[in-house]
Amino acid sequence: MGDVETAVRSxxxxxxxxxxxNSEVAYFGPDKPLxxxxxxxxxxxxxxxxxxxxxxxxxxxxxxxxxALTGDQHxxxxxxxxxKPGWWVTMVGPGKPIDTERYFVICSNVIGSCMGSTGPxxxxxxxxxxxxxxxxxxxxxxMVRAQAMLLDALNIETLFAVxxxxxxxxxxxxxAASFPKRVFCALPLACATRHSAQNIAFHEVGxxxxxxxxxxxxxxxxxxxxxxxxGLAVARMAAHITYLSDAALHRKFGxxxxxxxxxTFSFDADFEVESYLRHQGSSFVERFDxxxxxxxxxxxxxxxxxxxxxxxxxxxFRGLDxxxxxxxxxxDWLFPTSESRNIVHAxxxxxxxxxxxxxVTDKGHDAFLLDEPELFAITRGFLDGAAKMRGLNNGG
Amino acid sequence: MGDVETAVRSxxxxxxxxxxxNSEVAYFGPDKPLxxxxxxxxxxxxxxxxxxxxxxxxxxxxxxxxxALTGDQHxxxxxxxxxKPGWWVTMVGPGKPIDTERYFVICSNVIGSCMGSTGPxxxxxxxxxxxxxxxxxxxxxxMVRAQAMLLDALNIETLFAVxxxxxxxxxxxxxAASFPKRVFCALPLACATRHSAQNIAFHEVGxxxxxxxxxxxxxxxxxxxxxxxxGLAVARMAAHITYLSDAALHRKFGxxxxxxxxxTFSFDADFEVESYLRHQGSSFVERFDxxxxxxxxxxxxxxxxxxxxxxxxxxxFRGLDxxxxxxxxxxDWLFPTSESRNIVHAxxxxxxxxxxxxxVTDKGHDAFLLDEPELFAITRGFLDGAAKMRGLNNGG
Numbered sequence: 001m002g003d004v005e006t007a008v009r010s011x012x013x014x015x016x017x018x019x020x021x022n023s024e025v026a027y028f029g030p031d032k033p034l035x036x037x038x039x040x041x042x043x044x045x046x047x048x049x050x051x052x053x054x055x056x057x058x059x060x061x062x063x064x065x066x067x068a069l070t071g072d073q074h075x076x077x078x079x080x081x082x083x084k085p086g087w088w089v090t091m092v093g094p095g096k097p098i099d100t101e102r103y104f105v106i107c108s109n110v111i112g113s114c115m116g117s118t119g120p121x122x123x124x125x126x127x128x129x130x131x132x133x134x135x136x137x138x139x140x141x142x143m144v145r146a147q148a149m150l151l152d153a154l155n156i157e158t159l160f161a162v163x164x165x166x167x168x169x170x171x172x173x174x175x176a177a178s179f180p181k182r183v184f185c186a187l188p189l190a191c192a193t194r195h196s197a198q199n200i201a202f203h204e205v206g207x208x209x210x211x212x213x214x215x216x217x218x219x220x221x222x223x224x225x226x227x228x229x230x231g232l233a234v235a236r237m238a239a240h241i242t243y244l245s246d247a248a249l250h251r252k253f254g255x256x257x258x259x260x261x262x263x264t265f266s267f268d269a270d271f272e273v274e275s276y277l278r279h280q281g282s283s284f285v286e287r288f289d290x291x292x293x294x295x296x297x298x299x300x301x302x303x304x305x306x307x308x309x310x311x312x313x314x315x316x317f318r319g320l321d322x323x324x325x326x327x328x329x330x331x332d333w334l335f336p337t338s339e340s341r342n343i344v345h346a347x348x349x350x351x352x353x354x355x356x357x358x359x360v361t362d363k364g365h366d367a368f369l370l371d372e373p374e375l376f377a378i379t380r381g382f383l384d385g386a387a388k389m390r391g392l393n394n395g396g
Numbered sequence: 397m398g399d400v401e402t403a404v405r406s407x408x409x410x411x412x413x414x415x416x417x418n419s420e421v422a423y424f425g426p427d428k429p430l431x432x433x434x435x436x437x438x439x440x441x442x443x444x445x446x447x448x449x450x451x452x453x454x455x456x457x458x459x460x461x462x463x464a465l466t467g468d469q470h471x472x473x474x475x476x477x478x479x480k481p482g483w484w485v486t487m488v489g490p491g492k493p494i495d496t497e498r499y500f501v502i503c504s505n506v507i508g509s510c511m512g513s514t515g516p517x518x519x520x521x522x523x524x525x526x527x528x529x530x531x532x533x534x535x536x537x538x539m540v541r542a543q544a545m546l547l548d549a550l551n552i553e554t555l556f557a558v559x560x561x562x563x564x565x566x567x568x569x570x571x572a573a574s575f576p577k578r579v580f581c582a583l584p585l586a587c588a589t590r591h592s593a594q595n596i597a598f599h600e601v602g603x604x605x606x607x608x609x610x611x612x613x614x615x616x617x618x619x620x621x622x623x624x625x626x627g628l629a630v631a632r633m634a635a636h637i638t639y640l641s642d643a644a645l646h647r648k649f650g651x652x653x654x655x656x657x658x659x660t661f662s663f664d665a666d667f668e669v670e671s672y673l674r675h676q677g678s679s680f681v682e683r684f685d686x687x688x689x690x691x692x693x694x695x696x697x698x699x700x701x702x703x704x705x706x707x708x709x710x711x712x713f714r715g716l717d718x719x720x721x722x723x724x725x726x727x728d729w730l731f732p733t734s735e736s737r738n739i740v741h742a743x744x745x746x747x748x749x750x751x752x753x754x755x756v757t758d759k760g761h762d763a764f765l766l767d768e769p770e771l772f773a774i775t776r777g778f779l780d781g782a783a784k785m786r787g788l789n790n791g792g
Contacts, residue, residue: 038661137661197645197669198637204670205633207663208677209605212626230608237601238634241594246729249593255700263698265434265533267603267690271697273593274600281604294663301667302659304651333642333729 009286010227013081013114017130017289018123020048020109020116021080023073026153034111034146037139037302044125047150048116049073049108052092053100055156061392062156063098064147065107066164066171068369069239069296070288072115075107076100081115081287090371097379102392103160108150110143110171112296114289117146120219121289132291133219140167140303144174148182158182160390161383165189165368166335167296170303173343176324177305177316185323185386187379189368190332192339193313193346194304199334202242203297206235210290219291232290233281240280245331245364249273313346320347323389324354325382327375329367355382405682406623409477409510413526413685414519416444416505416512417476419469422549430507430542433535433698440521443546444512445469445504448488449496451552457788458552459494460543461503462560462567464765465635465692466684468511471503472496477511477683486767487559493775494559498788504546506539506567508692510685513542516615517685528687529615536563536699540570544578554578556786557779561585561764562731563692566699569739572720573701573712581719581782583775585764586728588735589709589742590700595730598638599693602631606686615687628686629677636676641727641760645669709742716743719785720750721778723771725763751778 015021026047028034033043050073055062065075065088076092078085092098092105109117112135120135127134151159162175162183169191175183195203210216213231217224241249253273257263260270269275309315324347328340337358347354359374361367368375411417422443424430429439446469451458461471461484472488474481488494488501505513508531516531523530547555558571558579565587571579591599606612609627613620637645649669653659656666665671705711720743724736733754743750755770757763764771 133663137663194651196642197649197651197667198640198642200651200667201633201637201645201669201673204665204667204673205630205637208626208633208674209608209630211663212605212609212630214610230604234601234605234608234630237597237604241597241601244594246592246594249597253593255590255593255596255703267529267533267607267694269600271593271596271600273597277597277600278604298663307651 006286009081013287013289014121014222016081016115017119017121020073022077023048023050023109023116025116026150028149032149034142034149036136036142038136040136042111042118042136045111045118045146046116047108047111047146049106049150050075050077052076052105053103055104056392059156060158060160060390061103062151062159063103063105064151064159064162064175065092065098065105066147066162066168067107067110068164068166068168069300070284070293071168072113073107073109076105079287087369090369091376091379097376098163098383102387106150106154108147110296111146112138112143112292112299114292119289120291120295121222130222132222135291135295137298138295139299140170140174141178141308143299144171144178147171147175148179151182158184160392161185161187161386163187163189163379166191166365167300170300173305173316176320176322177309180320180322183322184390185325185382187325187327187382188343189327189375190329190335190365192335193306193343195301196339200301202238203301205238206297207294209234209238210294216290221290227285228290229285232285232288232293235293236284237277237281240277242334243364243366245333245362247331247362248364251362313342314349317347317350317352320350320352322352323386324352325378326354326356327368327378328358329363329365330358330360331362332365332367334365402682405477409683409685410517410618412477412511413515413517416469418473419444419446419505419512421512422546424545428545430538430545432532432538434532436532438507438514438532441507441514441542442512443504443507443542445502445546446471446473448472448501449499451500452788455552456554456556456786457499458547458555459499459501460547460555460558460571461488461494461501462543462558462564463503463506464560464562464564465696466680466689467564468509469503469505472501475683483765486765487772487775493772494779498783499556502546502550504543506692507542508534508539508688508695510688515685516687516691517618526618528618531687531691533694534691535695536566536570537574537704539695540567540574543567543571544575547578554580556788557581557583557782559583559585559775562587562761563696566696569701572716572718573705576716576718579718580786581721581778583721583723583778584739585723585771586725586731586761588731589702589739591697592735596697598634599697601634602693603690605630605634606690612686617686623681624686625681628681628684628689631689632680633673633677636673638730639760639762641729641758643727643758644760647758709738710745713743713746713748716746716748718748719782720748721774722750722752723764723774724754725759725761726754726756727758728761728763730761
């Protein structure tokens with residue numbers, strides 16, 4: 001990609017933080033602060049969101065989609081920065097497993113992100129400059145609190161369903177724990193009740209890569225007119241490996257050379273997997289803010305449902321009426337099936353209602369975003385059954 | 397560690413490249429060039445090495461130890477830069493599994509490294525400056541060719557054994573393939589016949605982290621008076637995660653906070669695993685050269701015994717008399733047991749002699765460097781049996 005295109009995209013992306021295109025924005029003024037786990041209040045703040053489908057008369061068919069680390073509100077419509085289709089068009093849309101002809105789908109950008117909900121890239125009204133590291137550190141619980149305020153603003157008391165994978169799945173679990181009466185059914189995919197030491201370690205590598213970049217300027221890169229592109233690209237490259245599986249990398253690339261038969265005996269991208277990774281790194285920088293990356297990885301690291309509930313996850317779910325469908329993927333080594341089993345065991349221990357599926361795939365953690373017919377069938381079946389119980393007819 | 401100590405160590409380490417302390421050095425002049433796979437000759441060059449024990453009268457008790465990516469010749473004696481014990485004192489020494497009272501142990505720094513064998517940190521005689529990126533890209537086969545020249549210089553025709561783990565294990569396999577008549581028995585540990593796509597990907601992240609550091613200066617950091625410390629530290633952090641297992645990280649650190657009970661809601665090293673990783677990164681920079689890191693990771697990426705032998709690893713081993721003992725570790729996800737099984741299958745297919753052990757441990761890839769009693773017992777038993785066949789008596 002040329003330097004001009006890069007500059008244009010960076011500018012487009014930076015603009016999203018305050019004025020997101022193709023999105024609705026809910027503004028929460030000084031009378032409605034967001035109370036954060038860090039012990040401070042964020043005020044004023046805004047939430048950027050998208051909706052798909054139609055809310056029914058008794059406001060009972062709302063489905064909240066929670067996005068993953070670098071996702072956004074554009075689940076089922078084109079991303080205004082990249083122009084690419086929404087990140088979950090496989091799952092969300094007319095006739096899709098999360099059927100927008102039946103359900104009113106809401107997807108909001110999480111607090112701390114950079115696509116229009118308040119985060120470190122947003123303008124701090126006190127200074128007129130981006131928040132940067134003055135933005136308070138947030139948690140998954142804070143994200144969910146903000147989403148609940150959005151639902152209040154939309155006058156939606158109860159969600160028919162809340163669904164998401166990875167960091168989105170953490171939010172799903174937190175929704176059930178924080179607002180048990182507001183969630184009829186829940187679909188946490190490829191996630192865990194707490195971030196493992198290995199996952200914290202990978203996140204820390206990414207943060208160190210960003211912070212090692214002299215263009216980061218302690219988070220003040222916008223003011224300094226720079227951007228920690230290389231550090232953020234390295235962070236993304238490391239993370240991207242964890243989203244795939246060894247088998248998927250082997251199937252896609254193996255040891256194939258890039259546009260040649262033999263090694264170059266140099267540090268060029270000799271292997272296809274190298275140029276693929278470099279592309280993943282550089283294209284990510286076009287669409288994501290480096291400070292948001294720090295904040296959101298931190299939020300995932302802090303997530304620990306057991307610690308928040310007297311040491312046992314089951315306490316988080318006690319007395320819950322929410323129906324759960326927990327899904328894991330065999331080749332996901334970032335959130336392996338054992339983590340999903342822990343969710344199931346906790347729900348069993350608390351007397352919850354849960355079904356569980358482990359889907360056989362070599363696609364790794366990212367399987368929840370990809371074409372996985374078994375995931376689609378399970379989601380459709382689970383939502384159909386829950387909709388019947390909820391008394392939602394086919395028309396919504 | 398203070399800045400002064402850091403500077404002292406960096407200077408000490410830089411000195412090792414040309415004039416390694418506590419090491420022997422074999423010098424190969426213009427009449428003895430090293431013919432490299434890249435199609436060029438390296439000349440002159442030197443190999444730094446250590447020996448332990450005594451060579452017997454018929455020169456039949458030599459054991460070559462091959463070190464891993466960031467190892468060196470100081471297998472069983474203190475490292476002159478760090479002052480720490482040798483990296484394989486658990487395995488090598490008087491009465492140890494590789495018993496220096498019986499065997500004459502040789503351990504040489506590989507070509508391309510930075511501890512006294514010629515590599516990118518060494519002075520290029522043509523310029524009087526460090527080679528940097530003018531150093532030719534090398535392969536595992538080149539390392540082994542250089543080791544064979546060292547044995548010639550020591551007037552040792554045949555090795556009783558060659559042993560090593562990880563990149564060292566690759567050299568062990570290459571020894572059997574390149575010099576089948578010179579190796580009586582071979583101990584490749586925690587290795588593979590080729591580097592996987594995922595492993596290449598992790599190496600590429602490390603290289604990109606180094607090269608993204610502006611202090612790297614296209615490899616000319618010594619001349620520029622800088623050092624890509626932060627980039628190399630990030631590379632090491634990412635790699636270090638792959639050397640451990642999820643279970644080991646969980647056992648050692650879990651989600652324990654560093655010197656406190658609660659999160660700081662900041663980007664400080666809140667979790668113990670974070671400060672551990674940061675320490676791994678910063679201490680590595682004290683003892684290793686960034687360009688060497690690029691060259692040696694590249695050599696591992698290029699390693700592919702099958703590609704070198706008409707597409708089948710078995711071809712590399714055909715007609716071999718060498719006895720093999722292949723060892724893997726259950727929790728090693730960098731070189732999983734399936735890779736060791738491939739070695740065994742190839743040896744079986746070529747009619748070779750091989751025993752195989754998979755050791756149950758949660759210590760991950762690094763298990764071959766750690767206190768693993770089963771590894772010690774297997775190594776001792778294998779070498780004892782081979783020594784009997786070789787007619788080595790207890791005195792060597």
